Amino acid sequence: MAERPAEQASTPPVQQRQPAGPTGPRRALITLYAIFALAATSRAVVQLVTKFHEAPLAYVLSLFSGLVYIGATVGLLTTRRWSRAVAWASCGTELAGVLAIGVLTIVDAVAFPDDTVWSRFGSGYVYIPVVLPLLGLGWLWSTRSGDRPTATA
Amino acid sequence: MITALAFVVIGISLLLAGWTGVSAWRHRPTGELQMVLAIVLEAALVTQTVIGFVRLSGAQLAEPVTFGAYAVGILLPVPLGFQLARMERTRWGSICLCFTAVVAAVMTLRLIQLWQATGG
Numbered sequence: 001m002a003e004r005p006a007e008q009a010s011t012p013p014v015q016q017r018q019p020a021g022p023t024g025p026r027r028a029l030i031t032l033y034a035i036f037a038l039a040a041t042s043r044a045v046v047q048l049v050t051k052f053h054e055a056p057l058a059y060v061l062s063l064f065s066g067l068v069y070i071g072a073t074v075g076l077l078t079t080r081r082w083s084r085a086v087a088w089a090s091c092g093t094e095l096a097g098v099l100a101i102g103v104l105t106i107v108d109a110v111a112f113p114d115d116t117v118w119s120r121f122g123s124g125y126v127y128i129p130v131v132l133p134l135l136g137l138g139w140l141w142s143t144r145s146g147d148r149p150t151a152t153a
Numbered sequence: 154m155i156t157a158l159a160f161v162v163i164g165i166s167l168l169l170a171g172w173t174g175v176s177a178w179r180h181r182p183t184g185e186l187q188m189v190l191a192i193v194l195e196a197a198l199v200t201q202t203v204i205g206f207v208r209l210s211g212a213q214l215a216e217p218v219t220f221g222a223y224a225v226g227i228l229l230p231v232p233l234g235f236q237l238a239r240m241e242r243t244r245w246g247s248i249c250l251c252f253t254a255v256v257a258a259v260m261t262l263r264l265i266q267l268w269q270a271t272g273g
Binding site for chain 1: 216218219222226229230233234237240241243244245246248249252253256
C-alpha cells in the first residue's frame with residue numbers, strides 16, 4: 001500500500017504506475033480526515049449544546065479533537081507553504097492525544113463519564129482514531145521534500 | 154424512520170462498499186454502475202432523512218438533537234466519496250467511495266439505535 005515515491009531513478013517503471021502518484025493515497029487520507037472532522041466536531045457541538053454539565057471534560061476534548069481533525073484535513077488538502085507544517089502538527093497532536101486519552105480513559109474512567117472520540121484508543125470508532133495519525137504521519141514522512149524532483153504535485 | 158428501509162439502506166451501502174473495495178483491490182477505478190449505485194444510495198439516504206424528520210414529532214426520542222444531527226450529517230459522506238471517485242480515476246478513488254459507503258452504513262446503524270431509544 002505504502003508506495004515509495006523515490007525509487008531508483010534509473011529503473012524504468014515495470015508495471016503501469018498510478019498516474020496520479022502520491023495524489024491517490026493523499027486523497028483517501030483526506031476523505032478519512034474529513035469524515036472524522038465532521039463526526040468529531042458535530043458530535044462535540046451537539047453534546048456541548050444539549051448536555052454540557054454531564055461530562056464537560058469529555059465534551060471539550062471531543063471539540064478539541066474535532067478541531068485537530070479539521071486542521072489535519074486542511075493541512076493535507078492545501079498546498080500552501082504552511083500546509084505541511086499544519087499537517088505535521090495536527091497529526092502529531094492527534095497521535096499524542098489519542099494515546100494520552102486512550103490510557104487515561106482506561107486508568108481513570110471516573111473522570112470520563114461520557115465517551116470522546118479518543119476514548120479507549122477510539123474503540124467506539126473501530127480503532128480508526130489510533131491508526132489514522134500513523135497513516136497521516138507516514139504519508140508526510142514518505143513525501144517529505146528534497147527526496148524527489150517535483151513531478152506531479 | 155422506517156426500520157425496514159434503514160436496513161435496505163445498510164444493504165445498499167455494504168454492497169457498494171464491498172464492490173468498490175474489490176475494485177480497489179484489483180487496482181481499478183470506479184465503474185459507471187458503481188457511480189449509479191452511489192446515486193441510488195444517496196437517494197435512499199435522502200428519503201430516509203425526510204421520513205425521519207416527518208415522523209420525528211410523533212416519536213418520543215431520548216436524544217432528538219443527536220438524531221437530527223446524524224440524519225443531516227449522513228447525507229454528506231457519499232457525495233464526498235462520489236466527487237473524489239470522479240476526480241481520482243485510480244484505485245484510490247475506489248477506496249474513497251468505499252470508505253464513505255461504510256460510513257453511511259455505520260451512521261444508519263446509529264440512526265436506528267437513536268430512533269429506538271425513547272426518552273423515559
